[in-house]
Amino acid sequence: MAAATHAAHAPHDTLRIKRAGLWLFFFSETILFGLLMSARFFLEGIEREHLDQALGVGITSILVTSSVTAYMAETAIEHDRRGEAMWWLLGTIALGFVFAFGVGYEWATAEFSRHEAFGTVFFTMTGVHAGHVLSGVGLLALVAIQLGRGRFSSKEHWPISGTIMYWHFVDIVWIFFYPTLYLV
Amino acid sequence: MRRHVIAAVAVWVVLTAIGETLALADLYPTVGSSEAEDFDRIFRILIVMGMPVFTFVIAVLFYCVIRFGSFGKPSEDGPAYRGAGLGPRVWLAVTGSLALTVMIFPGLTGLAELQPDKSGYGWGESNAELVVRVVGFRWSWTMEYADAGVTVSTAQGKELVLPVDTHVKFEIESTDVIHSFWIPAFRMKIDALPGRTTHMTVKTTALGRFEDDDAYRVQCAELCGLDHSTMTFPVRVVPRAEFEQWLQSQKPAATAQ
Amino acid sequence: MGSYRIGWIMAVWLLVLIAVDFSIAQWVDHKQLRFSLLTIGTFAEAVPIAYYFMHISRVWRGEVH
Amino acid sequence: MYALFSVASGLGTGLIGFYLGLGLVAIVRGLTGHDAYDEQVSITFGYVFGLIGWLMGVGMWGAWGREWFGLRTYWRKAPGWQRYFTFSPDHKVIGLQYLVTFIIVFLLAGLGAMLMRWELMESGMQLFNHDQYNAVMGLHGILMVAVAVAAVVGGLGNYFVPLMIGAEDMAFPRLNALTYWLIPPVAAMLLSTPFLGGIEHGWTAYPPLSVVTDSSQVLFGLAVITFGLTSILGGLNFIITIIYMRAPGLTWGKLPIFVWSMFVTSWMALLYTQGFAVALLMVLLDRIAGMSFFNAETGGDPLLYQHVFWFYSHPAVYIMVLPGFGIALEVISHFSRKPLFAYRYAVGGLLGILGLGGVVWAHHMFTSGMPNYLHGPFLVATEAISIPTGLVFLAALGTIWMGRLWLRTPMLFGLAVIFNFACGGVTGIFLADVPTDIHLQDTYFVVAHFHYTIVGGEIFGLFAGIYYWFPKMTGRMYNEKLAQLHFWWMFISFNVTFFVMHWPGIQGMNRRIADYPESLENVNLFVSISAFLLGASFIVFVYNMVYSWIRGPVAEANPWAARTIEWQIPSPPPVENFPEPPLVKGHPYDYGVPGSVHAVFPGAATLPAGGGGGQ
Structure with a gap:
């Protein structure tokens, strides 16, 4: 409210402020995920446990692909192609769900228990990450609904851009988690 | 300006002299080991080194408040x-070189004495003549003289x-949560962790017992x-011969169990 | 200035790198070397995403519209 | 009425959320064949849902949540004092909400300290049993940590950073309101721990003790994680505000030192706070999911917690003390009628502390049994941090030298920060040095040391700031005589209490104990009595503040003839802060420089910016 009163004489670049704020939030989250990764290396060193490698590479490819579709959605709305953006968004959501199911399948079939050290870090890291994926899917669904109501345009689409940035960030986190858990 | 500098330096010198004199006071508990002597020495060195820094701040503060201060609006x-x-x-x-000095002496030099080898933890050589295994549990200790096969705990003349x-040399473990093994008269402490063994070495130098002096605990x-707060265990340092006798007297009790 | 072409190039780049990472993990036995190679591979994926997908440079360059 | 409605709807939706959480847990557990209610699991999920419910009900739904569904947002507006009980975007309202809340928490936690000193007057147990003592001690610790982290940053920082940089509000007003409204659940959770057995693990919550102790640990963990979220989001908001919302002409080299200190503090909070949250998340998972982070038998390691925890909790002491430095330097410059000495070096010092602060954490672990090769590097890094800290002293001492010191209460508190921190800094060397730390670790020497740095450095700074800005925040003047009485009373009893407290530490009195050997009885009686005097000094403070806020004489707009922007507008500031944005011309501390002004309001007549103290 106060900000609105003053918009007249304080021409701050509000979009830039929002963008920088979001980046700082990612920065802060990076520390959170970084600490979880450090905990994994602290407890296990650079030893690898047995995991379903095919599943790992599969869900990683799916999440990375969803990042590409999310980028396409943003590009589409920047060119005012709402219908196309909608399809890309729905594709992203679908891939996000597939990823989440993949993690769930891995949980259900894991050969280790959560009561031992590797299981502890594995379930914690994938769990915290999956929570971010699901919240990302939720946010994408919300912006998709608003897009369907015709709210965004090439001039004003910050909620889409912000949500998609968040989606990319979650993807980057997995790009680090995947080798940490499966490959190292 | 020069007048003020001279006066402030005079205040500083006087305060430092007072401070250093006070620092000579015997602040320390009973000295029971060579580690304790080292601790007291390094503590004194640090007071002597830190005092001029402290009094410099105090001198400038007091001088400025008294000479330049007023309760009314300037x-x-x-x-x-x-x-x-x-x-x-x-x-x-100046501050950089002071910090560097403290880092090297008594910091790193003291640390080098404290940790003569990678696994040892304690001043002096780690070629221990006696090894005591210490197990901490909530809320007491067990002392095990490994070579002699003697165990002392709450039940047997704690x-x-x-x-x-x-x-x-103490080899310290814990069976439940983290404890810390500390004997004030020896000025040494190390945590007792579940799942790993920590080490600590001391060289006893003086006789003493808990009944007379609670630093021996x-x-x-x-x-x-x-x-x-009550997780304590009395300590008694005795002449070697008496120690051997005591150890023998404990043995049958231990085997009888 | 989002461009579809960047999206397709990135898609190929990322999937290739995932395949490379996967192969490193299967065929490099030396632990430290594997760790270092994977670290490099990971950053090679993350940095382009931050730059091309997340438009990090807009924080200091401002919006392009 | 408005106030009541806002809080009541928050409580209502919070309760609904809580029971929703309990119900969900019951359903899932019931379906998987467990008991429907498990104290720890149910509380955890109930809390998470209850927290969301509380936030939405208290005003976040209307102001923020609706936007996500494409609906029109609204604020609940309330007149007069009632606006302090609503979800308000105004940084001045939020600042006062923080300040008053945390002063109340400060007094409560101080009462805990009084009870502990009562118990410690004599050897043996008098007032408490061991369990109760540990509960009071843990509560005192965590509440005071919360006060130290948030009182200055959330209170004075929120109120004055936008004013001092000429902004109309914080960058994210809704986020700002959110950070405040997370605090009441935190306080409620912490204060209810005694009903679930009390936290017996102190504020550090080391496992395995914190994994095997009562369920109250879960409340502690959830509260601290929430509090960490507040700290992180608040820090983010400050950083963006200071980077992007400065008035035209306000370059980094002209930023008031208090704003600089808030900037550095915010980076600290943003970078490190996750440490505490992650550490407690691990404890929580160990407790409610049977995981094995800290269970040595199944591959865990208790030292992991200490590393992660101190990764935050050492930088946390800079989060606590840097705002104190900022206020002290700010006040010292204005009341010495001199430019801040070596301004650039002082800023460099703050940034240096930020840089080094992240690599010194393991000096809390010299006796923890961590590998020996870590001792040397952490000793060196810890000693090195005295160099940037020294620059803060340089700025303070250089400013008062040859100044025209105006010894009003804010100035006295500002000078006391320097005095106390000199003592706290010197005793810090003994703890940074491994050979002396081996004996002193976990003794009353440490207790005395950190009270000197945190209370002496920050809480004295907090009082300096409260007295300094009281006329600005309330539009009324406090009673100077009572304020000076408060200062001398608090300063002397504080120093007596904590200076003497070093000695039992050296003698072998360890901290966090309900009982101690009889030989230390006399000194403890002495410390207890002077601690009671210290506690009593706050009665004067509270009386002065409450009375002056209601009945005090109306203050001038700029009673201290200070130059910074916040003093160039009416007291208290109007809702929109500035009728028009200020234009910054000169340095904020150019006292004694003829013709220099800090800020002008173009269009309006140029205000005399406080220079030339005597007009």
């Missing part, structure tokens, strides 16, 4: 020193008996719950 502004010249660089150089003039120094 009628003019002070001189517009910005402190962009040589002053801050000199300050940086007392940690050590020979004088001996390098003693094992004290848990890491919060471990309900009875943390």
Whole structure:
């Protein structure tokens, strides 16, 4: 409210402020995920446990692909192609769900228990990450609904851009988690 | 300006002299080991080194408050020193070299004495003449003289008996939560962790016992719950011959169990 | 200035790198070397995403519209 | 009425959320064949849902949540004092909400300290049993940590950073309101821990003790994680505000030192706070999911917690003390009528502390049994941090030298920060040095040391700031005589209490104990009595503040003839802060420089910016 009163004489670049704020939030989250990764290396060193490698590479490819579709959605709305953006968004959501199911399948079939050290870090890291994926899917669904109501345009689409940035960030986190858990 | 500098330096010198004199006071508990002598020495060195720094701040503060202070609103502004010249660089150089000095001596040199090898933890050589295995549990200790096969715990005359003039190595473990093995008279402490063994070496130098002096006690120094404050264990340092006798007297009791 | 072409190039780049990472993990036995190679591979994926997908440079360059 | 409605709807939706959480847990557990209610699991999920419910009900739904569904947002507006009980975007309202809340928490936690000193007057147990003592001690610790982290940053920082940089509000007003409204659940959770057995693990919550102790640990963990979220989001908001919302002409080299200190503090909070949250998340998972982070038998390691925890909790002491430095330097410059000496070096010092602060954490672990090769590097890094800290002293001492010191209460508190921190800094060397730390670790020497730095450095700074800005925040003047009485009373009893407290530490009195050997009885009685005097000094403070806020004489707009922007507008500031944005011309501390102004309001007549103290 106060900000609105003053918009007249304080021409701050509000979009830039929002963008920088979001980046700082990612920065802060990076520390959170970084600490979880450090905990994994602290407890296990650079030893690898047995995991379903095919599943790992599969869900990683799916999440990375969803990042590409999310980028396409943003590009589409920047060119005012709402219908196309909608399809890309729905594709992203679908891939996000597939990823989440993949993690769930891995949980259900894991050969280790959560009561031992590797299981502890594995379930914690994938769990915290999956929570971010699901919240990302939720946010994408919300912006998709608003897009369907015709709210965004090439001039004003910050909620889409912000949500998609968040989606990319979650993807980057997995790009680090995947080798940490499966490959190292 | 020069007048003020001279006066402030005089205040500083006087305060430092007073401070250093007070620092000579015997602040320390009973000295029971060579580690304790080292601790007291290094502590004194640090007081002697730190005192002029402390009194410098105090001297400038008091001098300025008394000479330049007023309770009424000042009628003019002070001189517009910005402190962009040589002053801050000199300050940086002086504080930097002071910090460097403390890091090296007594910091790193003391640390090198404290940790003569990678696994040892304690001043002096780690070629221990006596090894005591210590197990901490909530809320007491078990002392095990491994070579002699003697175990002392709450049930059997709760007392940690050590020979004088001996390098003693403690191997410390815990069965439940984190404890910390600390004997104030020896000025040494190390945590007792579940799942790993920590080490600590001391060289006893003086006779003493808990009944006369409570610095001769094992004290848990890491919060471990309900009875943390009473998780103590008396210590007695005795002549070597007496120690051997005591150890023998404990043996049958241990085997009888 | 989002461009579809960047999206397709990135898609190929990322999937290739995932395949490379996967192969490193299967065929490099030396642990430290494997760790270092994977670290490099990971950053090679993350940095382009931050730059091309997340438009990090807009924080200091401002919006392009 | 408005106030009541806002809080009541928050409580209502919070309760609904809580029971929703309990119900969900019951359903899932019931379906998987467990008991429907498990104290720890149910509380955890109930809390998470209850927290969301509380936030939405208290005003976040209307102001923020609706936007996500494409609906129009609204604020609940309330007149007069009632606006302090609503979800308000105004940084001045939020600042006062923080300040008053945390002063109340400060007094409560101080009462805990009084009870502990009562118990410690004599050897043996008198007032408490061991369990109760540990509960009071843990509560005192965590509440005071919360006060130290948030009182200055959330209170004075929120109120004055936008004013001092000429902004109309914080960058994210809704986020700002959110950070405040997370605090009441935190306080409620912490204060209810005694009903679930009390936290017996102190504020550090080391496992395995914190894994095996009562369920109240879960409340502690959830509260601290929430509080960490507040700290992180608040820090983010400050950083963006200071980077992007400065008035035209306000370059980094002209930023008031208090704003600089808030900037550095915010980076600290943003970078490190996750440490505490992650550490407690691990404890929580160990407790409610049977995981094995800290269970040595199944591959865990208790030292992991200490590393992660101190990764935050050492930088946390800079989060606590840097705002104190900022206020002290700010006040010292204005009341010495001189430019801040070596301004650039002082800023460099703050940034240096930020840089080094992240690599010194393991000096809390010299006796923890961590590998020996870590001792040397952490010793060196810890000693090195005295160099940037020294620059803060340079700025303070250089400013008062040859100044025209105006010894009003804010100035006295500002000078006391320097005095106390000199003592706290010197005793810090003994703890940074491994050979002396081995004996002193976890003794009353440490207790005395950190009270000197945190209370002496920050809480004294907090009082300096409260007295300094009281006329600005309330539009009324406090009673100077009572304020000076408060200062001398608090300063002397504080120093007596904590200076003497070093000695039992050296003698072998360890901290966090309900009982101690009889030989230390006399000194403890002495410390207890002077601690009671210290506690009593706050009665004067509270009386002065409450009375002056209601009945005090109306203050001038700029009673201290200070130059910074916040003093160039009416007291208290109007809702929109500035009728028009200020234009910054000169340095904020150019006292004694003829013709220099800090800020002008173009269009309006140029205000005399406080220069030339005597007009």
